Amino acid sequence: MNENHWPALPGVRDALVTSLAEVNLTGDALAAGLERRLAADLGTTPDRVVAGAGSGALLQQFLAAHCGPGTTVVHAWPSFDLYPLLIRNAGAEPVAVPGDADDRQDPGALAAAVTGQTRVVLVCNPNNPTGEVLGEKWLRDLLAALPRHVLVLVDEAYREFADPSAIADATTLSDDPRLAVVRTFSKSHGLIGLRVGYLVGAPEVVGPVRRTSPFHRVPTVAQAAALAALDAGPRMREQCREVAAERDRVRSGLRELGFDVPPSGGNYLWVRLGPRNQEFIAHLAEHGIAVREVAGGVRVSTGLPEANDAVLVAARAFAGRPVEEAVR
Structure with missing residues (x-):
């Protein structure tokens, strides 16, 4: 959301x-x-x-x-x-x-x-x-x-x-x-x-x-x-920079796994998997992660660091890569 x-x-x-x-x-x-x-x-x-x-x-x-x-x-x-x-x-x-x-x-x-x-x-x-x-x-x-x-x-x-x-x-x-x-x-x-x-x-x-x-x-x-x-206001702007840094970290991790993720200026990413959108959503749900299909892609909100780590671990498994203990 x-x-x-x-x-x-x-x-x-x-x-x-x-x-x-x-x-x-x-x-x-x-x-x-x-x-x-x-x-x-x-x-x-x-x-x-x-x-x-x-x-x-x-x-x-x-x-x-x-x-x-x-x-x-x-x-x-x-x-x-x-x-x-x-x-x-x-x-x-x-x-x-x-x-x-x-x-x-x-x-x-x-x-x-x-x-x-x-x-x-x-x-x-x-x-x-x-x-x-x-x-x-x-x-x-x-x-x-x-x-x-x-x-x-x-x-x-x-x-x-x-x-x-x-x-x-x-x-x-x-x-x-x-x-x-x-x-x-x-x-x-x-x-x-x-x-x-x-x-x-x-x-x-x-x-x-x-x-x-x-x-x-x-x-x-x-x-x-x-x-x-x-x-x-100063803390709000600092906090938004922290959210943006987490967003960009997750994007880099997903792209390294081969996912198509355009740059984002929001507190979310839009992952384009085409016909595999629902498969990816179901896979994340099995790992306790809720995301949405929106306009032909999967929107992944930016959460706290531990939640973002969970997304990267689950995405690594979806991509068929060995799941590493540490992703950060």
């Missing part, structure tokens, strides 16, 4: 305990304080930020606000497997655009799929499940190829695990009002059970989303945890 198995960030547990004394009160119903803090950290203004109940809810809110019956949403494939459901829930029709020969998102192909009925192009960066990282030039090329009536929504649920020098920061490309970005505290900050995320974009783009906020509120305890997690 791409969960973050590292310890809770400093201050988060204390913030949760303290916030329990106020769960009987309305408090900051629309998370205005959290939005102000996020805006300050991002170097922007609060009218460009909307807090919501995780990135999934915000994706749904955004699509519902800007799409509807008779419209289409273009998205790359393979990508997050719930995009078609979210798009249809908004009344629109999903248009999946296959990637190139290496399953990478193609800005030219995405633009070519746009019609007069298209309202949004949805991209994932880093892409889930392939791990592909999109740079600033990629995003600018896509925007340049699109008509003015089409918005671009970038899903950055895993951005903190990517190399910051390689990944585009959509929040800094504010010169194009068509571009919006959604982020979450679920992965990098380890708050998946609390459901808190945020959307950043031009006021005219996020405004229609804000009007639905009373029905997709961030709970009091989630707000408190998110603010504490923001205070622990």
Whole structure:
């Protein structure tokens, strides 16, 4: 499930305990304080930020606000497997655009799929499940190829695990009002059970989303945890680097065994085994390891070091290699 198995960030547990004394009160119903803090950290203004109940809810809110019956949403494939459901829930029709020969998102192909009925192009960066990282030039090329009536929504649920020098920061490309970005505290900050995320974009783009906020509120305890997690930013970034190092270690080990594993900027790897996907999943399950088949490959989340060691040991056996006692 791409969960973050590292310890809770400093201050988060204390913030949760303290916030329990106020769960009987309305408090900051629309998370205005959290939005102000996020805006300050991002170097922007609060009218460009909307807090919501995780990135999934915000994706749904955004699509519902800007799409509807008779419209289409273009998205790359393979990508997050719930995009078609979210798009249809908004009344629109999903248009999946296959990637190139290496399953990478193609800005030219995405633009070519746009019609007069298209309202949004949805991209994932880093892409889930392939791990592909999109740079600033990629995003600018896509925007340049699109008509003015089409918005671009970038899903950055895993951005903190990517190399910051390689990944585009959509929040800094504010010169194009068509571009919006959604982020979450679920992965990098380890708050998946609390459901808190945020959307950043031009006021005219996020405004229609804000009007639905009373029905997709961030709970009091989630707000408190998110603010504490923001205070622990240096540790969060250090922890993400540790996760990324483990991810890359597992990728190197799998590649040495002959597995096809593209580079990843998320906290997961996408192992392409073709017709042997289910066989590999069943083999790992026999070793107590749960993974998922997603979009034609097997997605392996990055766990703690001992869990990652178990993956490498099981993969070695699957590849017909002698299982070594130590893999690290």
